[in-house]
Amino acid sequence: MKSTGIIILMAALLFSSACGDTQGQRALSGGAIGAGAGALGGAVIGGSLAGGALIGGVAGAATGALTNKSQINLDR
Secondary structure, eight states, rough: OHHHHHHHHHHHHHHTOOOOOSSHHHHEEEEHHHHHHHHHHHHHSSSHHHHHHHHHHHHHHHHHOOOOTTTTTOOO
C-alpha cells in the first residue's frame, strides 16, 4: 500500500511539475502541486501531513526547476 502511494505521488509530480513557461514558474507550480500531493499522500499512507507536504513540495519544486518546457509539455 505504501509503495503504491509513493509511485502514484511521484508520477503526479513528474507530470504536473512543468506547468509554466519559465524555470521559476515551473519551480513554483511544481512546489505547490507537490506540497498538495505530498500532504494528501501523507494522509493516505498514515504519515504526517506536514512531512508529506514538505517532501512533496521540495520534490515538485526541484523537478519543475530542473526541467525545461520541451521536456514535459502536456498541452501539445
